Amino acid sequence: MFAEERHQRIVELTRTNGRVDASELASTFGVSIETIRRDLATLERHGLIKKVHGGAMPLDYLGGEPALAVRDTVMTGEKERIVKTAFAEIPNEGSVLIDAGTTTSRLAEIWPSDRDLTVVTNALPIASALAFRPRTTVLMTGGKVRGKTLATVDDWALQALASTYVDVAFIGANGISAERGLTTPDIGEAAAKRAMISAARRVVVLADHTKFGNDCLSRFADLSSVDLIITDTGLDHRIATEIEAAGPKVVRA
16 A cells, blocks of 8 residues: 555544544554554644544544645545536536535536536635636625635625525535534534525535544534435445435435
């Protein structure tokens, strides 16, 4: 296993389990404890985990939030499969909301050029990616731009969303659990996501399997508010069943 593969797996285990033990990681990967300590130091330096005594925890559990560029390098294959599946949820015509996030941004990269669509978004990268797409009209919500996610939030964004109604909204989440629903670390983004869900006839959540079981600071929706969750095959079937019991259909791409 290459170091990069080991790093990705450590991040996945940290997010899935809530904590990882350095000695257990060394045994799992067949490397020395010193190698694991260097791995954890590298991952912390890149803003992906937080080192604690004897191991590490995910930043979301500690109120932190990795920067957009860092998150965009994690679970790339899974995110690509998710958006290819989500493509089928894009209407042939009409209006769509796209939330800020690294997975939702990948949906913008494969956006159809042969349909008359209006896209409302609070994400600068998504607006930029779609601005020159034929037959796509892009509307931005306005508001304060968060540096970590390049999402617009607060009053101006909420005012725009309050007078908006679309056919489908593609929403991201930092945490998904049967107990707490959908969560995110920032209260401003939580308010924007809540408004997006209220502004949509149909709600589709795009999230890789490492987001399940996490509970972040700010809750923005119950699972019953969601129609469909598209994730990847890394999600345990038991957890998918628990999520579906709360309302939304779960598709593992």
